[in-house]
Amino acid sequence: MRKFLVVLLILLAALVVGADIGGRSLAQNMIAGQVRQQFEMEQEPTVEIGGWAFLPQAFGGTYEEIVISAPSATFGEYPVEQIEVHALDVDAPLSDLMSDPQVTAGRIDGSAVLPYSILNPFLPEGITVSTEGGKPYASGELAVADLGISVPVSAALEISVQDGVVSATPTDIQVENAPTDVSGLVSSMMTVSFPVPQMPYGMTVTDAEAVSGGLRVDGTAENVPLMGAEAA
Template sequence: MGEVYGTQQRPRKRRGRRLLITLIVFLVLLGAVLVGLDRFAASYAERMISDRVAEQVADQQATSEKPDVTIEGVPFLTQVLDGRYQEIHIQLPHFSGPAGNGRTLRTDLLDVRATDVDAPLDTLRSGNGDIVAGAVTGTGTIDYAQVAELINQPGLKLAEQNGKLVGSAPVQALGQTFDVSGAATVAVKDNVVQIRFSDVTAAGLPDVPIVKNLIASYVQKLAVDLTVPELPLNLKVQKVEPQPDGLRFTAGATNVPLNTGGL
């Protein structure tokens, strides 16, 4: 009886192992299908957002290469069902736009991040209701060669030094050429970047009224107001900081509608 019992158990064990292997293979395949479906859905949404951003850039008389959009956080479909998205990352390479007085401002990359995005599933299905980003931030850098070009003073060179914008340029006075230098304040007011130089000095510069007036006149020519081009997603420039590679601006907006003109 013992031998018969052992003979009956072996096929059951083999069948059990085959069933377990089949289940594991099925789960792996199901996981692969779900991952593929998740990535397909995310890619479709990213393309749609990219197209909308490109349309808005064109409407604002600005230009850029095709926006590169990434919906952060996985899985994507879980975020869809929940109606909340962690972050949408939008990169606009070579963004440029009008800066007033026939001038153009350019940045190699306008980097935008929309966080805390509320997009209820019913709104996505019906098209009724609002899709809102709780906060949007954008950053970009304007290189110093471009800023000097916009100020339009011969020989002007700009750089960052100890966190400040500094400039130097040759100035003719009393039949001589002096290299003057000074620091500038950089401020933002109503989406306009204001650059103002002060404390301009030069080694060997004569301390006489005519020279002082000449330098004061030159300093006034260095003052410039740069209107920041209209940015996507209602972004407004909040801060400008001198960095080694240029003036880095930070823009922001809150409670931005993404389906009613904000995007």
């Protein structure tokens, strides 16, 4: 009898563990599909529901943390990379999930990297950005209207962020075939600034810095709909 009870308990534990794993996987896939549709991603993001067990959270309708990550996406008009979103204190009643999914995060902390190619629309015509060793460089044929000439130019770009504004300043400027020194004029023409792009889920930008390969932007938001009619 004792052996039977032990075996029964083991079987029940295995069933519970299996149901927990299966339920977690199903919920993660559901959220991944919704996020992919919201942001028109080419592939589904990775979704991980935190916590030591899934079923108690599911029955309670509250999840400690949901982490959403993706290698790339497009937010508005900007391509972004290395996306990571931490949704905390997520409210998702089980009854709603079965019919009309409504998922709300008490708080969201997120980050993404904007590739340096986002600078291209702001630079003079004929100048484009490339990345070498993780750092941005601008080069191309620049029309200097004041002198009525076009000259090949190249320069490293120094990126800074202050008060929500991204600034790109050329350094080590190289100009070819110019009849006179136009480095000062080229510097002025290639110095650009623009607001930090808006983040998904209505996140407010809390920090931004130039990193290898792009501009890393961090943000946060509260009471954010992740799934349902009100989701972004």
